[in-house]
Amino acid sequence: MNLIVGATGMLGGEICRLLREQGKAVRGLVRETSNPEKVARLKGLGAEVVRGDLKDRASLEAACRSASAVVSTASSTLSRQEGDSIESVDRQGQLDLIEAAEQAGVKHFVLISFPNVDVSFPLQSAKRAVEDRLRRGPMAYTILQPTFFTEVWLSPALGFDPAHATAQIYGGGHNKISWISFQDVARFAVAALDNPRAENAIIKLGGPDALSPLEVVALAEQATGKAVVVQHVPEEALRAQHGAATDSLQQSFAALMLYYAHGDAVDMTDTLRAFPVQHLKSVREYLQTTP
Ligand SMILES: NC(=O)c1ccc[n+]([C@@H]2O[C@H](COP(=O)([O-])OP(=O)(O)OC[C@H]3O[C@@H](n4cnc5c(N)ncnc54)[C@H](OP(=O)(O)O)[C@@H]3O)[C@@H](O)[C@H]2O)c1
Numbered sequence: 459m460n461l462i463v464g465a466t467g468m469l470g471g472e473i474c475r476l477l478r479e480q481g482k483a484v485r486g487l488v489r490e491t492s493n494p495e496k497v498a499r500l501k502g503l504g505a506e507v508v509r510g511d512l513k514d515r516a517s518l519e520a521a522c523r524s525a526s527a528v529v530s531t532a533s534s535t536l537s538r539q540e541g542d543s544i545e546s547v548d549r550q551g552q553l554d555l556i557e558a559a560e561q562a563g564v565k566h567f568v569l570i571s572f573p574n575v576d577v578s579f580p581l582q583s584a585k586r587a588v589e590d591r592l593r594r595g596p597m598a599y600t601i602l603q604p605t606f607f608t609e610v611w612l613s614p615a616l617g618f619d620p621a622h623a624t625a626q627i628y629g630g631g632h633n634k635i636s637w638i639s640f641q642d643v644a645r646f647a648v649a650a651l652d653n654p655r656a657e658n659a660i661i662k663l664g665g666p667d668a669l670s671p672l673e674v675v676a677l678a679e680q681a682t683g684k685a686v687v688v689q690h691v692p693e694e695a696l697r698a699q700h701g702a703a704t705d706s707l708q709q710s711f712a713a714l715m716l717y718y719a720h721g722d723a724v725d726m727t728d729t730l731r732a733f734p735v736q737h738l739k740s741v742r743e744y745l746q747t748t749p
Pocket of ligand 1: 463464465466467468469470471487488489491492493510511512513530531532533534535536537538539542547551570571572603604605606607608610611640
């Protein structure tokens with residue numbers, strides 16, 4: 459049995475779908491407040507659904523019972539309810555989940571994190587604390603550290619909207635990023651469950667090409683046939699936002715935007731040798747298939 463915590467999220471939902479496609483047993487943790495359509499979709503896939511919350515330790519113990527693997531994608535950054543915070547969910551909740559999994563005799567824990575960022579911020583401290591705890595425990599661990607998800611950072615929600623001829627770019631836009639599709643992150647997470655080379659490993663993940671935000675804009679212009687008006691959020695503004703933020707979520711977002719401004723090109727040669735995940739989705743494909 460594979461327990462997926464974050465099963466109603468974008469990445470967790472895709473992991474559930476892929477596991478069910480392979481005929482694997484899936485138990486998705488959902489909350490009272492989770493979107494009913496997403497819960498119905500999980501049930502439709504043939505997944506078992508268990509109610510729980512990362513803030514409710516007893517529910518995690520029940521969810522972990524008889525599971526052999528746990529995959530946790532959950533985060534309070536985009537999907538939050540009252541009482542959810544980086545501290546209560548991304549740090550304490552994940553630490554409690556690891557403990558509950560250990561007590562239930564879970565063999566393998568896959569955590570979705572992100573690469574080291576050269577700026578300190580609450581979400582990063584939470585992720586690193588959880589990674590450290592996992593590395594010190596008895597379960598086999600896989601820590602996946604994907605860079606920027608294409609579908610999130612190249613979406614209108616974050617100001618990238620070539621269909622309406624506008625794009626907001628954080629920083630100067632010249633530094634390259636290995637944008638990765640969440641679908642490919644899901645494929646690596648699923649592959650990690652069966653691949654001995656994923657055991658006790660920290661794996662940085664990127665997509666097939668490293669492209670600067672300005673190069674992405676040029677590709678978007680080709681795809682839509684429209685000129686895009688670029689608006690830059692200067693790095694100084696992001697640094698000021700990071701320095702002045704009183705809220706841990708705001709500070710974390712400012713830091714992630716600074717990380718974007720600095721760029722992150724990931725060499726996937728060794729990882730693709732160890733995990734023969736075929737054909738990573740390119741930004742060009744994403745732009746061509748996104749309305
Ligand atoms: N976006 C990026 O570029 C990027 C890059 C690298 C790594 N990541 C990592 O990827 C993961 C994000 O995955 P995603 O895109 O699937 O996020 P998402 O769509 O926002 O999903 C978040 C999931 O976490 C669940 N959750 C939140 N608070 C919870 C709580 N208190 N108890 C139980 N579940 C809770 C949500 O459940 P409800 O539906 O009930 O709210 C939802 O299932 C995060 O770990 C993030 O750090 C993201």
